[in-house]
Amino acid sequence: METKYSKKHLLSLYEIMYKMRRFEEEVFEFYKKGMMPGLAHLYLGEEAVATGVCAALKEDDYIGSTHRGHGHLVARGADLGKMMAEILGKATGYSKGKGGSMHIMAMDKGILGANGIVGGEIPIATGAAYSAKYRMTDQIAVSFFGDSATNEGTFHESINMAAAWNLPIIYVIENNLYGISVDIRDVTNTANLADRALGYGIPGVVVDGMDVLAVQKAAEEAAERARSGNGPTLIECKTYRWQGHHVGDPAVYRERKDSNEKASWMERCPVACFRDQILSMKITEKEVAKIEDAVEAEVQAAVKFAEESPYPDPAEAYTDLFSDL
Amino acid sequence: MREILYRDAICEALDEEMERDDRVLLLGEDVAFIGGNFKTSVGLYDKYGDLRVKDTPISEAGFVGMGTGMALTGLRPVIELMFSDFMLVAADQIINNAAKITYMSGGQVTVPMVIRTPIGAGRSSAAQHSQSMQAFAAHFPGMKVVVPSNAQEAKGLLKTAIRDDNPVLFFEHKMEYSNKYMIDDVVLPIPFGKANIVRQGTDVTIVATSSQVMKSVKAAELLEKDGISAEVIDLRTIVPMDRETIIQSVKKTGRLLVVDEAYERCGIGAEIGADVMDDVFYYLEAPIARIGTPNVSLPFSPALEFPLIPTVEKTVEKVRKMMK
Numbered sequence: 001m002e003t004k005y006s007k008k009h010l011l012s013l014y015e016i017m018y019k020m021r022r023f024e025e026e027v028f029e030f031y032k033k034g035m036m037p038g039l040a041h042l043y044l045g046e047e048a049v050a051t052g053v054c055a056a057l058k059e060d061d062y063i064g065s066t067h068r069g070h071g072h073l074v075a076r077g078a079d080l081g082k083m084m085a086e087i088l089g090k091a092t093g094y095s096k097g098k099g100g101s102m103h104i105m106a107m108d109k110g111i112l113g114a115n116g117i118v119g120g121e122i123p124i125a126t127g128a129a130y131s132a133k134y135r136m137t138d139q140i141a142v143s144f145f146g147d148s149a150t151n152e153g154t155f156h157e158s159i160n161m162a163a164a165w166n167l168p169i170i171y172v173i174e175n176n177l178y179g180i181s182v183d184i185r186d187v188t189n190t191a192n193l194a195d196r197a198l199g200y201g202i203p204g205v206v207v208d209g210m211d212v213l214a215v216q217k218a219a220e221e222a223a224e225r226a227r228s229g230n231g232p233t234l235i236e237c238k239t240y241r242w243q244g245h246h247v248g249d250p251a252v253y254r255e256r257k258d259s260n261e262k263a264s265w266m267e268r269c270p271v272a273c274f275r276d277q278i279l280s281m282k283i284t285e286k287e288v289a290k291i292e293d294a295v296e297a298e299v300q301a302a303v304k305f306a307e308e309s310p311y312p313d314p315a316e317a318y319t320d321l322f323s324d325l
Numbered sequence: 326m327r328e329i330l331y332r333d334a335i336c337e338a339l340d341e342e343m344e345r346d347d348r349v350l351l352l353g354e355d356v357a358f359i360g361g362n363f364k365t366s367v368g369l370y371d372k373y374g375d376l377r378v379k380d381t382p383i384s385e386a387g388f389v390g391m392g393t394g395m396a397l398t399g400l401r402p403v404i405e406l407m408f409s410d411f412m413l414v415a416a417d418q419i420i421n422n423a424a425k426i427t428y429m430s431g432g433q434v435t436v437p438m439v440i441r442t443p444i445g446a447g448r449s450s451a452a453q454h455s456q457s458m459q460a461f462a463a464h465f466p467g468m469k470v471v472v473p474s475n476a477q478e479a480k481g482l483l484k485t486a487i488r489d490d491n492p493v494l495f496f497e498h499k500m501e502y503s504n505k506y507m508i509d510d511v512v513l514p515i516p517f518g519k520a521n522i523v524r525q526g527t528d529v530t531i532v533a534t535s536s537q538v539m540k541s542v543k544a545a546e547l548l549e550k551d552g553i554s555a556e557v558i559d560l561r562t563i564v565p566m567d568r569e570t571i572i573q574s575v576k577k578t579g580r581l582l583v584v585d586e587a588y589e590r591c592g593i594g595a596e597i598g599a600d601v602m603d604d605v606f607y608y609l610e611a612p613i614a615r616i617g618t619p620n621v622s623l624p625f626s627p628a629l630e631f632p633l634i635p636t637v638e639k640t641v642e643k644v645r646k647m648m649k
Contacts, residue, residue, distance in 0.1 A: 062394075064394075094430075094433070095429055095431035096432070097431070098428055098431050099429040099431065103429040103430075105431075105434065106433075107397075107430065107433045107434050112397050113397075113426055113429065113430060115422070116421075117417055117422070120390075120418070120422055122390070123386065123387045123388070123391050123393070123394065123418060124390050124391070124394040124397070124418075124422060126387070126391050126394060127390060127392060127393060127394020127398070127402075128395070129394070130391055130394070131394065131398040132398070133376070134376055134377075134400065135398075135399060154386050157382070157386060157387025158391070160382060160384065160387070161382060164382070319432065320427060321427070321467055322427065322467070322469070322491045323432075323490040323491055324491070
């Protein structure tokens with residue numbers, strides 16, 4: 001297969017996707033062992049989306065993330081140890097244990113916060129885009145959200161304003177088909193969610209969300225459009241979440257229409273397929289294995305750091321409410 | 326000193342802060358071309374331009390949320406909600422997002438955003454345009470809640486609000502916009518969390534908010550003719566609340582009346598009353614009293630609306646009863 005991307009770039013995409021995968025497999029383990037408080041909304045199966053989109057961004061661009069946000073953070077190079085510590089509710093976590101899995105914020109990586117409210121982050125990311133335009137920087141914002149968020153008012157309100165004012169933002173729908181148990185096709189009467197862009201006079205792009213290079217290509221075009229002052233793009237990435245809404249959700253609703261649904265999506269595993277793809281492009285098994293070993297070491301170090309970290313002092317519950325109190 | 330309309334004092338505060346700091350911008354419905362529904366931003370659009378004084382679509386959740394995004398990325402937005410009742414349309418963005426992000430991030434970020442919005446009944450605006458949302462706002466952690474009384478207070482407190490690094494809910498009283506006040510030539514920012522004793526007294530403490538402060542001063546003047554000495558405290562900010570000034574005053578007077586126009590149920594009066602009971606119960610010489618809006622939706626007809634609004638007369642009557 002031909003590609004314009006360098007070997008180094010392809011390996012870096014694989015590294016990020018593999019890191020997301022291994023990180024979340026460890027989160028899953030923590031959850032099963034009862035070591036993780038709260039809920040884990042895993043990104044397993046959707047790795048190509050965040051990886052492809054973030055590959056098109058610059059370091060100081062902004063990301064609005066969701067309750068299923070681990071992948072977005074990994075794609076932006078967030079510290080795995082601080083992420084894992086936050087997920088376990090430890091004092092050394094990104095938010096000192098006050099945010100947890102659903103609210104990890106890494107402002108140093110441009111992450112404006114993972115958001116526990118469906119559609120909650122869309123206007124916030126849009127405001128960051130307005131801010132970039134106002135400050136006349138070259139920054140853009142990306143707003144990630146699931147298929148279900150496209151039925152929230154904030155989605156429509158935000159895109160309408162961004163389109164009217166040519167804001168530098170990319171709206172990325174991670175269409176994994178389900179809002180908890182409800183099939184998006186049962187509650188929405190559009191063939192593609194990206195068709196909704198038509199109503200706002202902006203491009204709507206449908207892309208195979210299992211193909212990291214296809215996602216990157218779409219994101220690059222949208223980023224170029226945003227940076228050159230031509231406004232937002234709505235990208236719909238067709239993908240699939242391997243787990244239920246959260247770990248512990250048996251996801252029985254999946255088999256209602258197609259008993260082979262999960263299996264057929266899993267056959268197209270974005271990580272394994274991309275691995276095969278790059279091995280067919282003059283990248284050696286040895287080179288891939290070297291990356292996998294390095295990721296494994298990083299993930300294990302993060303696990304160790306999180307496990308060994310202390311829980312916060314109860315008095316910490318009263319800090320950080322206001323900046324000055 | 327000079328005379329000024331309350332609405333113009335608000336506009337001056339916005340103008341002076343925008344002049345001082347180019348990170349400050351104003352967004353909301355009708356704030357730009359016509360200078361605001363209550364004319365609180367007249368002239369700013371011409372002076373600062375379209376990107377800085379922005380007419381938004383009618384999308385409250387959208388533009389309040391955008392304010393948070395701006396605040397997280399280096400700006401200091403002032404958002405106008407045309408009526409405080411409309412806070413509820415944007416409640417998720419205010420309460421679950423703006424107010425919580427600093428905390429959820431473990432203090433990594435701050436949200437220096439002001440939401441300005443009018444409260445109050447008295448214009449036959451009926452149930453969806455007459456409410457006073459300050460007690461509602463104060464219930465949730467993470468927001469500062471400001472209830473300025475007169476023009477001087479509105480200007481000084483708004484300047485502080487814009488300079489504050491946290492989300493501030495700034496409640497202007499819609500019946501005050503056209504009122505004239507004498508203010509200082511230069512109004513300095515007024516610190517949050519410091520109540521203002523506007524009138525000294527020895528028999529009863531009246532803690533009031535917003536336009537009830539001026540009404541309470543009038544009530545105190547009437548009560549003086551009866552030989553009753555009322556101390557009037559302008560609370561200024563509900564969050565943070567200056568409990569100390571209230572406690573010290575009640576220790577002196579032995580009586581407490583709280584006057585706040587929001588619904589009386591679960592309101593500011595109950596909050597302050599419980600605090601005073603906790604701290605200085607044995608100083609009390611009469612039961613704590615409160616005046617608010619009764620727990621009915623505000624009606625349209627003036628004949629129905631007016632009797633529900635806290636007035637000078639109601640305050641006088643309540644204090645007389647407390648003195649018996």
